[in-house]
Amino acid sequence: xxxxxxxxxxxxxxxxxxxxxxxxxxxxxxxxxxxxxxxxxxxxxxxxxxxxxxxxxxxxxxxxxxxxxxxxxxxxxxxxxxxxxxxxxxxxxxxxxxxxxxxxxxxxxxxxxxxxxxxxxxxxxxxxxxxxxxxxxxxxxxxxxxxxxxxxxxxxxxxxxxxxxxxxxxxxxxxxxxxxxxxxxxxxxxxxxxxxxxxxxxxxxxxxxxxxxxxxxxxxxxxxxxxxxxxxxxxxxxxxxxxxxxxxxxxxxxxxxxxxxxxxxxxxxxxxxxxxxxxxxxxxxxxxxxxxxxxx
Numbered sequence: 658x659x660x661x662x663x664x665x666x667x668x669x670x671x672x673x674x675x676x677x678x679x680x681x682x683x684x685x686x687x688x689x690x691x692x693x694x695x696x697x698x699x700x701x702x703x704x705x706x707x708x709x710x711x712x713x714x715x716x717x718x719x720x721x722x723x724x725x726x727x728x729x730x731x732x733x734x735x736x737x738x739x740x741x742x743x744x745x746x747x748x749x750x751x752x753x754x755x756x757x758x759x760x761x762x763x764x765x766x767x768x769x770x771x772x773x774x775x776x777x778x779x780x781x782x783x784x785x786x787x788x789x790x791x792x793x794x795x796x797x798x799x800x801x802x803x804x805x806x807x808x809x810x811x812x813x814x815x816x817x818x819x820x821x822x823x824x825x826x827x828x829x830x831x832x833x834x835x836x837x838x839x840x841x842x843x844x845x846x847x848x849x850x851x852x853x854x855x856x857x858x859x860x861x862x863x864x865x866x867x868x869x870x871x872x873x874x875x876x877x878x879x880x881x882x883x884x885x886x887x888x889x890x891x892x893x894x895x896x897x898x899x900x901x902x903x904x905x906x907x908x909x910x911x912x913x914x915x916x917x918x919x920x921x922x923x924x925x926x927x928x929x930x931x932x933x934x935x936x937x938x939x940x941x942x943x944x945x946x947x948x949x950x951x952x953x
Contacts, residue, residue: 659689659950661725666699670861671747676704681938687950702837723950729753748858749774763949770880784941789934796870799845806849813853816896823900844869867922872915874903890922
């Protein structure tokens with residue numbers, strides 16, 4: 658059997674990405690369940706994936722089973738089970754290096770920066786399985802308030818506060834502990850999104866905001882440079898400069914720039930629809946990835 662082993666069900670991008678990946682594998686004929694602590698289901702997004710107790714699975718799997726994981730801290734205990742291991746790389750913290758150097762672990766990556774990192778550390782080419790955002794985030798004609806800027810205060814609250822002090826003509830909508838549908842509704846109704854998480858690996862919220870038609874102003878990121886293109890799909894500014902960048906972008910004479918960023922951002926987000934990732938994963942399965950999983 659195949660299991661995607663997760664450390665919890667909290668509001669973290671890696672949790673949603675794990676569930677989405679398990680869903681796609683299931684759609685492509687791989688029998689798979691998600692293993693979470695206590696067999697708990699996430700409350701902040703919808704999923705029809707079978708869920709089992711992580712503790713029970715770790716205790717009984719063997720070499721006939723395949724375990725997918727993304728948190729490097731899980732590596733020692735999962736390695737000890739004797740099951741086939743698949744590392745779903747969602748970040749490039751050096752903590753993953755021991756996992757990457759294990760020649761028995763199958764390596765999957767979700768974006769280009771992660772692929773380069775894995776290749777440099779492991780000396781072998783990983784399988785690109787892509788990443789996607791939920792269809793609920795794509796703008797559906799919901800009226801936008803051009804004066805509203807959405808942000809997530811969990812990371813970078815001080816940066817957002819500084820922006821509020823500089824661009825006082827805007828209204829600010831915090832998104833905190835929201836379920837996926839509520840988050841999407843705020844983004845679809847907002848004119849701007851402040852991406853304030855410094856050093857973000859990929860940063861799903863900024864991409865989701867692009868899909869929702871927001872003009873994105875972001876601090877520098879790592880893997881997110883794949884879709885965050887300064888002056889093309891977003892404005893990128895150092896944390897100390899972000900308030901001024903927002904003020905300039907939201908000025909009356911910047912209407913054309915805003916329209917351009919929103920149009921280009923929406924087009925970029927379209928590349929990350931679930932259908933696109935499904936196609937990429939299907940190609941990878943045909944190229945041999947299917948052999949990693951138990952498909953009986």
